[in-house]
Amino acid sequence: MIAKIIYGETCTGTLNYIFGKEGMRILGYGNTFSQSISPRFFGNVLHFQGQRNATKNRYAHISLNLPHGEHLDNRTFYRISKEYMENMGFGEQPYVVVRHNDTKHEHVHIVTTIVKEDGKVLPIFNSHKRSMATRQYLEKKYGLSQAPTTKQKSQLPIYRLPEKQFGMDAEKGTKFYLQDVLNSINQKYKVRSFEELARLIKPYHIEIRQIKSESGRIGVAYGLNNQKGYQTRFINGSAVHRGLSGPKLQKVFDAHSKSKLLPMHRKRLLKQIETTYDLFHTIDPHGLEDILKEYQGIDIKLDKKGDAIEGYTVFDKSRYVFRTRELGKNVRMQNRLDIFGNGDEPTTIDIESKQFKLEIQKMIKEALITSYLQSPKQQGLLSEHILKTNFGNIVPSLTASKKHYFLERYIPKSQKTEFRKALENAFPMVRDRLYEIETKKEKEILENKFKLIGKVLKKGMFDVGIEKGSVRLLFQSLGVKYHNNQLSFANSNKHTVPVPLGRLPFPEHMEKYVSSGFVRQNHLMLEMLSEQSSQKSPKLTATAMFLPMVFPKLYEKMNPVYKKQYESVALGSYVKNVERMHAPFEKSPKDYIALFNAKGFYFIKGDKGFEVKSVYTDNRTSCPLPNRTSQYLSSTPDLTEALKEQQPVINGLVNDGRNNLENLWAGNLMERGMYDKVAFMLTAKKVYPNLHREMVQHHMDNGLRKTLQGAITRKSSIQQNRVLRRGIYAISSLSGDRGKKQEEVFNGFKDELTDWSKYKREGISF
Template identity: 65%
Template sequence: MIAKIIYGHTCRGTLDYILGKEGMQVLGYGNTFSQDISPKFFGSLLHFQGQRNATKNRYAHISLNLPHNEHVDDSTFFEISKEYMEKMGYGEQPFIVVRHNDTKHEHVHIVTTNVNDKGKVLSLYNSKRRSMATTSYLETKYGLEPIPRTKQQKELPIFRLPELKTDNEDTQGTRYYIQDVLNRILQKYKVRSFEELARHVQPYHIEIRKTQSTSGRVGVAFGLDNRQGYRTRFINGSQVHRQMSGPKLQWVFENHKKSKLLPMHRKRLLKQIETTYSLFKTIRPHDLKQVLKEYQGMDIELDIRRATIGEYTIYDKSGYVFREKELSKHLRMQERQDIFGNGNVPTQIDTQSKQFQLEKEKLIREAIQTSHLTSKQQKVLLSEHIETLRFKNIVPILLESEKHRFLEKYMSSEEKHTFRKNLKETFPQIQQKLHDTETRKEREALQGKFDLIGDVLRKGVFNVGATDGSVRHLFQALGVKYQNNKLLFASSDKYFVPVQLGHLPFPKNMQEHVSNGFVRQNHLMMEMLTKQETDILSKQSAISFFLPMVFPGLFERMHPDYKRQYESISLGAYLKHAERMHESFEKSPIDYIGFFNAKGFYFEKIDNGINIKSIYTDNSSSYKLPKRTSLYLNSIPDLETFLKQQHPVLENLIKTNRNSLENLWAGHLMELGQYERVAYLLTNENVYPNLHREVVEYHMDKGLSKTIQERIASKNTFQQNRLLRIGVYTKGSLLDKPGGNHQEDYNGFKDELTDYTKRRKDRGISF
């Protein structure tokens, strides 16, 4: 089921449309004193309540759309509509539900107001996220076909037109068709003029008529002409949609033209095309589209007129569309007859060009680096791997390379033979050059780690020393080791920095191996704490919150001041990740808090906002929520009283010994779909994930339950009975909902205005 929401400052036109449709059926009303009122009376009631506030978005027009060939009866559709409105925060607002049957998919229209009976506007926050979660919940409850929950690229059907009609005054179907096409085009492309927009909509049989008044105001109208006897009258842009009027479209176009990124994108395209031309001896004009796609990943369309190519249009990945004439004159096809003026001569690479030599070297370098990543001995440094490499080791990688296939595609048989021979001859030179480059980088990296360790020790970030050997925890957490008065990479003895520490004992409980990913994240964290650089702060990811779990011997010695700073930063990094994970489940601000509570996080209201804290960090450590998120949570009635209900959930986690980072890590892996690793933690380590019941059930159904059973079945006979008991207990524990059941109130809303300057995910709310 797909929900679409449109906000507006009037309701008369919307009600006239939905109630004037042939075959319409009023399914019922919400929050009115009777179901026997007339639509006209309801319209007056809704108009009166909405006019009690001067906000622009007084009214909401919502449509709930089922997939093709799916059917529900009237009473069920009305119940679905009422439950959707309740969970979206309209539980106390008057609304009407009208069913239409004018399309192949069944749908209802709901009209309500965003102004309550006291004249205040509902809190319109996160409506897109909540609508997605609510429709998903209703799909499960009523057995409806689910819609895709991931972003998809959809191409508009070029010949999908309204049904053939003779009455050119029937513009409603035309209006929605034009709105749908324009909406997707303006999301996909950064259009800069009405002329460019006209070219985009031409394949969909839409015509654009631009006007300008004596005062200079720009107007626009749209019409349909399928050149098969079906024409419509032109409709003003503001009638198609309020965001498609002439002035508003002109504003969008001007913003795109003034973007500081536009010259950068043009310069990049010029470089890409120039590089392509320098690689080829000849290019058959009709092959240019394929050549640029394979070599540069560029999408172009050729303007073919009577078997001749006039020019081409570039559809850049940035969203901008460039005509050939916008680029350098030197790069136009007509100006490059040395490449394109050879008739039907096959496209051929210039094997003597400088660009070809560069591509050959790049091909070898990439093959060497790929061989290191796929090597069984990944722990060695790249320079060490290069030293032991032979050309025969990279031959399979070369042959599988798309770039290698591309280059050979435009060579003769003789050139292919020479090319492969040259690769072998060139290999030693590239190998040595890459070895020297990597050697320099690795030396600098080791010296950088040494300098960072010095900064950390001087500033006292950790209370470690040489006497008890605890400084080894710091060395290990940064991917280095100490031996014989030398600091070396943990995985190699090739380089060293002299460090006169004498005999350095090993502390107890030293980890044998740590992940390189955690080492890199810890390195960034140490740099951030010592240098206070904001660009490093932006690189923190959710796994920074788990560093104390990976390096317990180090972080238990962290200075309290730095610890609070670290915990605040890592809380913020984890918050951003968790919000994305909760997106498809969250139906209200109460859900937002509930999902975090189940993970061991809680919220406290302060004078100027709301803080988030956790049971895994010090009680004084917190992260202040962004202003918009604070407003979202403040839409909960009597928030302070509600926040007190968090304590039983958290106390239950602590009471059941689920207040360790290992429990949060298990939930983190589950959310990422790492079911094999989760099953191992459950069956071998007795670590149970801290997650909300609804999320756990989703992953159990998605495949976790099956993975756990397979894990249990794979054990030997001696352990079978014990592991079966663990398996049953694991499932029961997973489905326990800590802290009891809270009644859910769905309040708060997010104002989703149509903004064609941004790409929206092709799901949930659309216009």
């Protein structure tokens, strides 16, 4: 199901459209004194309530669309619409649900107002994100097909044409259709002229007529051709929408045309396309779309006149649209007949070209790095790995790469052997050059670590003085070690920096492997606390929250002043990074609070807005939320009660001993789809994830249950099976209420992984 929301200042045209459609059916009204009122009466009610506030986005037009072939009866579609409105916060507003049957896919239109009876405005913060979560919730509840979550091609879908008749006026759907298409085009592309706009809207059967008055004022009118060869009368742009008038559009076009970034985008595209041409010996014009998309990530559309290809239009990621004549003479097909003028010859790569040799070198470089990163045990530095790697070692990484697949597809069969030889011949030179680059980079990194350690010790961030011998904790957290008055990387002795500290005891357990990701996050965190970081530095991720779990002895010795700074920054980074994980489940501000509560985070309201705290940090530590998020949470109905409801959840986690970062880490692994590691933590370490039951249920359905099934199958002893079953029970307790009754049901399991339905009433919701 696809849900779409449009906010506007008026509702008359929208109501005329949805009520004027032939074959329309009113499924019901929401929050009106009767279901027997007329459309005109409802329009008056909605109009007068919306006019009680001067906000521009007074009215909301929502459409719920099913995919082709999916059917719902009127009663079910109305029930889904009601639930959608309730979850979106419109449940107490007057609204109408109208079903149309003018397209192949079934859909309803809902019109309402965000202005309440008292003249105040409903908060519509994050409404599109909430709509996504509500849509996914309803899809699952009613067994509907899921809407695609991946981005589609840059070309807009062809909108449905309203049913038109000769002489139709704007009130019968034409105006609404024009608004829909024109607004979508102007949002998707940075249009620079009326001529360009005319080309972009031509597939939607819309024509533009420009009018210039005696005073020089530019006007514009839009006409619509229907399927029967008739044409609607031209409608003035300002009558279609205030933002679609000639002067308003001209202002926008001028701003886009004068942008300082425009020449940069044009130059980049020109280089990318010329590079593509340099790689090929011949190109079949019909295959250019796929080649540019796969090789350079450029979206184009061929300009055809009949069967002849006249050129192509580029739909750039910058939202600008370019024709080939704007980019340069060298990229026009007519000027490159050496590539495009070879009749029916297939597309082939020129293996003698300079660009091909460069691609070979890039591919080998990527394979060398990939083979290092994917090795089960990364022994030594990248430079050391490069030095001892031969061509045969990287062949699996080479053949698995997308670039290899792309090149091999367009190399003639007779030249496959030469392709392999070219790779082998280029390998020594690429390896030696990459070795030099990485060696220089590693030396700089080690020196930077040395300088950072000095600054951390000088500022006294940690109580790890040399005399106590615990400075080794700081070394380990930064991925370095100390030996014989020299500092080197923890996994290599290749590079050293002299550091005369004397003899320091290093227990064997300090040499254990620490993930490079955690070392990197710790380095970034210490740089920030020591004020060495810059705006160009990589940003902290949610992983920063778990540094005390990975380096417990070091963070136990952290200076309280810096610890408070760290906890505040880590809280902010975690919340910012994890919000996107919650998006599919967050239907309201209450959900926002509940999803974080389940993870051990809670919110307090202060004079300057909301702050977030956690059970994993000092109670005095907090992080302010952005102003927009504070406004979003403030829109929660019965906010005081909602904040009070946090306490039992947070207290429950603390009382159960789940105020440990390992519990949060288990939930983080589950969200990232690392189900094997989650199963290990549940069974071997008996660590249960802190995660909302709805999210737990989602991951159980998404593969976690299957992973646990596989784990049980692999185990042979009765004792190991019992441990795994307890882990599964722990998961079930997260997705339902816990209690004695539930434990009794668990003890009676006979087939825990095949039939969950008989236990649902007892509180286990798998």
